[in-house]
Amino acid sequence: MKRRSAFFGAIAMTVLMTLPAAAQEAVTDTLEISGGFTRASPMVAGAGAGFMTIRSKGPADRLVAFRSSACNTPELHTHINENGMMRMRQVEAIDIPAGGEAVLKPGSLHLMFIDLVEPMQEGTNVDVTLVFEQAGEVELSLPVKGAGAMN
Numbered sequence: 250m251k252r253r254s255a256f257f258g259a260i261a262m263t264v265l266m267t268l269p270a271a272a273q274e275a276v277t278d279t280l281e282i283s284g285g286f287t288r289a290s291p292m293v294a295g296a297g298a299g300f301m302t303i304r305s306k307g308p309a310d311r312l313v314a315f316r317s318s319a320c321n322t323p324e325l326h327t328h329i330n331e332n333g334m335m336r337m338r339q340v341e342a343i344d345i346p347a348g349g350e351a352v353l354k355p356g357s358l359h360l361m362f363i364d365l366v367e368p369m370q371e372g373t374n375v376d377v378t379l380v381f382e383q384a385g386e387v388e389l390s391l392p393v394k395g396a397g398a399m400n
């Protein structure tokens with residue numbers, strides 16, 4: 250009986266030590282997420298944006314939402330050209346085609362952090378949980394780069 254509890258204790262310890270910390274890159278059975286970042290944003294801006302490439306290794310999927318403790322209102326956005334003016338518009342979901350990729354980048358699709366809880370400081374990280382229709386929830390830690398960073 251003693252041996253047994255020691256054995257299970259060792260397993261519990263191993264699980265604790267190998268829990269993956271949220272990283273900039275994430276891989277699931279079907280998705281590969283890379284190149285994630287956000288840009289420094291002061292409190293007065295009130296919002297920040299996040300970018301990344303999401304590649305499907307198999308079936309199509311959809312990014313339907315994200316959560317982050319960094320802001321009160323997370324939204325998925327794209328940019329549209331309206332009579333020569335670039336405007337942001339909320340989208341319901343971001344499609345990742347089967348075997349293809351969705352590129353979230355400045356001037357295009359992005360995660361929008363509206364109503365920041367605190368400024369996004371260059372050199373820190375912002376944790377996000379991406380919510381996919383098929384793959385479920387994927388945690389990611391996005392490095393905060395300079396205000397004008399393009400990748």
Ligand SMILES: [Cu+2]
Pocket residue numbers: 298326327337338359360361
């Ligand atoms: Cu936006």
